[in-house]
Amino acid sequence: MTGLSDSFQRPINYLRISVTDRCDLRCIYCMPADGIGLMAHSDILTYEEIYTIAQAAAELGINKVRITGGEPLVRSGLPRLIQMLACINTIDDISLTTNGTLLSRYSAELKQAGLRRVNVSLDTLRQDRFELITRSSNNLGDVLEGIELAKSVGLNPVKLNMVVMGGINDDEILDFATKTVNEEWHVRFIEFMPFGGKGATASHFIPISDMRERLESLGELESCLPSVGNGPAKYFRFPHARGTIGFITPISEHFCFHCNRLRLTADGKLRPCLLAEDEIDLKQPLRSGISSVGLKRLIEEAVASKPLRHHLAEGYIPKDRPFSQVGG
Ligand code: SAM
Numbered sequence: 034m035t036g037l038s039d040s041f042q043r044p045i046n047y048l049r050i051s052v053t054d055r056c057d058l059r060c061i062y063c064m065p066a067d068g069i070g071l072m073a074h075s076d077i078l079t080y081e082e083i084y085t086i087a088q089a090a091a092e093l094g095i096n097k098v099r100i101t102g103g104e105p106l107v108r109s110g111l112p113r114l115i116q117m118l119a120c121i122n123t124i125d126d127i128s129l130t131t132n133g134t135l136l137s138r139y140s141a142e143l144k145q146a147g148l149r150r151v152n153v154s155l156d157t158l159r160q161d162r163f164e165l166i167t168r169s170s171n172n173l174g175d176v177l178e179g180i181e182l183a184k185s186v187g188l189n190p191v192k193l194n195m196v197v198m199g200g201i202n203d204d205e206i207l208d209f210a211t212k213t214v215n216e217e218w219h220v221r222f223i224e225f226m227p228f229g230g231k232g233a234t235a236s237h238f239i240p241i242s243d244m245r246e247r248l249e250s251l252g253e254l255e256s257c258l259p260s261v262g263n264g265p266a267k268y269f270r271f272p273h274a275r276g277t278i279g280f281i282t283p284i285s286e287h288f289c290f291h292c293n294r295l296r297l298t299a300d301g302k303l304r305p306c307l308l309a310e311d312e313i314d315l316k317q318p319l320r321s322g323i324s325s326v327g328l329k330r331l332i333e334e335a336v337a338s339k340p341l342r343h344h345l346a347e348g349y350i351p352k353d354r355p356f357s358q359v360g361g
């Protein structure tokens with residue numbers, strides 16, 4: 034195994050796999066209120082097809098996999114996929130991104146299947162606001178319970194991702210930050226990318242620098258290393274805090290020069306960049322019996338076509354798919 038690297042010499046070792054475009058929430062920053070046109074079930078990759086792609090990718094040097102969606106836990110039998118992926122020897126890190134509504138139901142099974150860690154999207158600590166942001170009547174308490182259960186079964190770390198939107202939930206930044214002091218909460222503040230949801234617009238964007246300023250009222254942040262992973266977040270903690278704070282700056286300071294990832298959509302397209310429209314279809318070749326060598330060639334092609342960077346800050350917005358289809 035020689036490892037993959039793109040035409041800008043970035044090592045590529047991370048595959049994000051979207052297992053469904055379905056979601057039980059309609060978050061204002063992610064989806065239109067009435068949802069999106071759904072993929073036909075027959076267009077969605079089976080677990081066996083995902084496994085075949087992951088195996089080929091692993092043979093090329095991918096050793097980290099994240100399961101995402103849509104909401105991955107609404108797809109039935111997800112622990113079976115985790116178990117299959119965990120059997121690929123060279124994949125040493127399997128993680129999940131979820132909205133947490135079903136986490137308490139599946140945490141133990143997921144852990145047992147080989148899941149190592151989990152990121153939970155959590156944008157508010159208030160029930161009324163949770164309903165407003167997610168446009169659903171789901172119970173915030175279920176998500177909080179899922180987070181605690183995930184920790185208790187040994188999923189580690191459990192990171193909480195908050196998309197911060199001015200005038201919507203930015204007044205909770207300090208509440209989230211305080212949680213990192215007293216409890217083992219690992220909170221990551223994410224800059225809102227102004228597209229996709231229609232319920233939140235560019236006027237709701239707040240740069241991380243603004244959030245950092247507000248956090249100063251709680252004390253001085255010390256830089257620290259992530260407990261695991263080497264993603265785009267920069268990590269800090271308050272003195273003596275039990276948890277950490279991460280900042281993710283897709284807009285104000287893009288991190289493309291360190292991008293190490295590829296994305297597989299639920300309908301089998303390999304996407305070299307979240308924020309560019311180019312895709313390489315793997316589903317049709319797979320269903321037509323492509324060899325493992327052929328599949329690996331397509332993966333290498335996708336890696337070679339990775340763009341240097343996205344152009345969101347200059348106003349370029351990919352028009353083809355919402356985040357819920359690409360796997361944010
Ligand atoms: N359903 C899962 C969840 O809620 O975590 C996984 C899919 S969801 C598309 C993954 C993440 O995408 C969200 O938590 C959020 O952080 C990110 N996301 C979606 N739309 C975004 C936007 N417009 N700006 C910033 N982040 C966004």
